[in-house]
């Protein structure tokens with residue numbers, strides 16, 4: 137969509153035009169006239185910060201920690217009541233802190249993402265909130281390790297880390313607009329039960345997954361709608377050992393990894409089933425409701441993630457399309473738990489112990505940045521003269537994997553929003569190509585991007601410069617001091 141269209145539409149709504157044919161959030165013309173109510177203008181209370189980060193999810197938590205640790209007065213705006221985002225709701229495990237060494241005999245095992253993401257794992261380890269880095273025993277040409285996290289402890293641990301770092305964490309608060317002067321963002325407009333506020337700053341990072349701030353600020357974007365959405369469940373009264381027995385009985389074990397579970401080492405923590413070998417009726421029903429056979433856990437007697445996928449009929453940016461999908465997914469989850477009870481020995485009393493508060497998207501808006509990472513960049517293991525992190529996992533492996541179990545670089549330019557002077561993006565909003573996006577969108581890559589953008593935003597605020605004026609060598613030094621790993 138043309139960015140000016142989206143901004144113009146917001147402006148028109150603000151001016152209270154009385155009737156017309158508006159456009160939706162993707163810029164498509166609605167073919168029905170809409171009456172408007174002219175909302176009276178309000179004076180909003182103003183707060184001032186150095187750095188504002190929108191979205192306290194996978195990337196946003198790390199961005200806020202990084203900015204605050206650089207000494208920036210930092211605000212994190214999160215619409216839910218807790219930080220964590222899709223790490224705590226969508227993914228079975230965190231892909232991946234390591235290179236794909238197991239698939240390439242002779243290649244050195246190395247941890248390629250460290251820094252703040254590793255600190256989060258360390259903190260989780262102390263409270264029994266992660267499997268640690270359990271090595272994959274089968275199908276390790278996909279990932280070499282399994283790092284699952286306890287969804288609830290992740291929220292708590294990251295919340296505490298943000299508080300300790302002095303971040304102003306505005307949970308239950310939504311970013312609903314931007315204050316823009318020319319090509320410079322001056323502030324965000326937020327909405328919460330405390331009312332609407334204007335939060336001003338020098339530098340901004342959009343980590344909202346949907347690209348809400350960037351769109352409000354007039355960034356160019358498209359909405360690819362190229363993935364299924366998902367709501368996952370945790371299943372109680374059934375554990376990995378029961379699931380293993382069921383899969384083994386049918387010679388259907390796919391992925392398998394062992395790690396920490398309920399305080400004990402060397403326990404099964406990840407399993408997936410080969411559908412072709414499972415009972416036909418089960419497989420057909422599971423596939424009809426988009427139910428995945430892969431699961432992970434950190435606890436005995438609990439399967440923490442069973443995913444239910446659904447391609448939204450329409451757009452993930454449309455409230456009414458999403459409402460239909462939310463209901464359909466909950467119906468799928470209910471059918472899924474019945475399948476567990478019916479087919480899995482010892483699972484008669486299985487129940488839904490957790491759902492995500494809303495469905496998770498794999499991509500919303502794609503925000504145009506100064507550089508678009510290609511799949512060739514990823515699989516050829518290319519590095520750039522402005523790398524801000526390195527990464528080695530590809531979700532389409534083994535079909536596409538980073539050459540020789542190596543890494544590629546995420547360049548700083550890929551995180552700078554095109555046409556805007558002081559706005560960075562991190563997370564699932566970057567990378568246009570579906571294949572390349574299947575690498576950059578993964579949790580650990582998003583976390584690394586978070587550290588890079590938070591650090592850069594804080595340095596820009598301190599130096600009072602735009603994102604393009606920041607010297608790469610200053611950014612690199614700050615990232616290295618923050619524990620970020622580079623190959624050379």
Ligand SMILES: Cc1cc2nc3c(=O)[nH]c(=O)nc-3n(C[C@H](O)[C@H](O)[C@H](O)COP(=O)(O)OP(=O)(O)OC[C@H]3O[C@@H](n4cnc5c(N)ncnc54)[C@H](O)[C@@H]3O)c2cc1C
Pocket residue numbers: 190191192193194195196213214215216219220221222223226227228229230231232309310311312343344345346348349365366367443496497498562563564565577578579580582
């Ligand atoms: C079903 C599913 C399974 C996946 N499986 C895996 C996996 O196994 N391993 C893996 O590594 N990756 C997996 N991924 C990918 C990965 O989880 C995501 O791409 C990644 O977590 C996205 O991080 P993010 O920071 O961009 O967004 P998020 O983590 O979603 O964070 C965005 C945050 O912004 C908040 N927000 C949104 N709009 C606003 C607003 N206007 N104002 C304020 N706050 C706002 C949201 O509440 C959220 O907390 C999966 C994704 C999905 C959907």
